[in-house]
Amino acid sequence: MLHYADSMAGLPADDVLVARLRSGDEDAFALLLDGWSGGMLRLARSFVSTEASAAEVVQETWLAVIEGIDGYEGRSSLKTWVYRILTNTAKRRGIREHKVVPMSSVDDSGPTVDPSRFRPAGDPFAGHWWQFPPSWPTPEQGLMSSEVRAYLAEALAGLPERQRLVVVLRDVEGRPYDEVCELLGITAANQRVLLHRARAFLRGKLEEYYLEEGS
Amino acid sequence: MSLDCRDFVEQVTLFLDGALAPEAEQDMIDHLALCDGCERYLDQMRQTARALEDLPADALPGDTRSTLIDTFRSRRA
Numbered sequence: 001m002l003h004y005a006d007s008m009a010g011l012p013a014d015d016v017l018v019a020r021l022r023s024g025d026e027d028a029f030a031l032l033l034d035g036w037s038g039g040m041l042r043l044a045r046s047f048v049s050t051e052a053s054a055a056e057v058v059q060e061t062w063l064a065v066i067e068g069i070d071g072y073e074g075r076s077s078l079k080t081w082v083y084r085i086l087t088n089t090a091k092r093r094g095i096r097e098h099k100v101v102p103m104s105s106v107d108d109s110g111p112t113v114d115p116s117r118f119r120p121a122g123d124p125f126a127g128h129w130w131q132f133p134p135s136w137p138t139p140e141q142g143l144m145s146s147e148v149r150a151y152l153a154e155a156l157a158g159l160p161e162r163q164r165l166v167v168v169l170r171d172v173e174g175r176p177y178d179e180v181c182e183l184l185g186i187t188a189a190n191q192r193v194l195l196h197r198a199r200a201f202l203r204g205k206l207e208e209y210y211l212e213e214g215s
Numbered sequence: 216m217s218l219d220c221r222d223f224v225e226q227v228t229l230f231l232d233g234a235l236a237p238e239a240e241q242d243m244i245d246h247l248a249l250c251d252g253c254e255r256y257l258d259q260m261r262q263t264a265r266a267l268e269d270l271p272a273d274a275l276p277g278d279t280r281s282t283l284i285d286t287f288r289s290r291r292a
Contacts, residue, residue, distance in 0.1 A: 024291035026284065033283060038272025055279055062283050066290050111225065113256075118221045127219025132252030136259060144266045153270055171267035177232075196228035203256075203263040 011035055014078045021069045033062065036079065039173045040086050046165045047090035049097050057093055061086045080179050087183045108162075108193055112200035136210050148209065155205040159198055166191055167198035218242045223253045227260045 011017065011031060020028035037058055044054035064085050072081055119125050144152075156164060156172075165184060169175045170191075175183075181191055223246050229235045230243050247254050275283075 021291070024288075026288055029287045029291075030284060033275070033280060037275045037280075041273045041275065051273075055276055058275060059279050059283065063286060066283075066287050069291075111221070113221070113224045115221070118219070127221040128250075129220050129252040133256050133259060135255060136262070144269065146271075149266065149270055152266055156267075156270075167267065171264045172270055174268065192228055192232065192234065196225070199228060199260055199263055200224070202267070203259050206259070206263060206266075 014074070017078060018069065018072060018074070029066075036082065037062075040083075042172065043083070043165075043168055044086060044090045046161060046168060047087070047094040049094075053093065053097065054090075057086065057090045060089050064089070076179075080175075083175065083179070083183060108197060112197055113204075133207065134211060134214075136206070137214075148206070151209050152202065152206065155202055158205075159201060163194045163198035163201070166194040167202070170195055171199070218246045220246075220250060220253050220256075223250070224256055227257055230257070231261065231264075 012020070012028075017028055017032065021032075040058045040061065041051075041054050044057040045051065048054050048057060061082065065082055068085070072078065076084075117130060119128050119130055121127075156168070159167065162184075166180060166186075169180045169183065170177075177188060177191065180186075181188055184191075186194075223243065226235065226239070226243060230240065233240075235243065247257065274280075
């Protein structure tokens, strides 16, 4: 399975990569290391308590990949296989550090948009916007500025952990639904709830940012 | 309209994933046709998800990277 982001990053197909890793091709290993470690660090950081600890999880994962690549059977994509090793390693360490990500929590219910933004019951247009959400500036070439992205990265850190894990895997890392369910041990329905809450929170943060910028 | 804006905003992620039942999906489309506010909300949720794809990633500390390359060399080559 070749993902868009990886094909853009110029990575060869899985079977080619695996063959090169098995034959001791150092360039292939460096390519993967540089291509995937950033995302792996971010994901690891959601399980453990410090940056240093996250870096150790990523290092431990790569060591396991070096030792275990002969045992990779190609039943999942190579990246899925690596991410599984990563999440298992990170979870074990998270437990040791007493940072256990609770997979049930209270912040998963209630409206994701402030109810006061909608007309109340009794109004002829009950449940409809009082005022439409303010429009955002159209970014040039569809890209947000690096300042906005830095702000978004900060907002991400403010999310409850379960939501952050899901949105990091789905949107930031672009991992497929079924893989995220498996990695985190959650149902598809649960995943959608968490993803929705995370995106709605981040949309709200961007709205705040643009409002402040425009004022 | 059978669906109000307050309901619409809660179903955006399901809608974007194509995970709604056909009837519920039609309700969303019908609502979109009539409501510029929700059209904007949907678009902003889409933009938010897309912006996340472009987030800069941290890099491994340089010494960790070279240790791993060395290990690869000694174990695999």
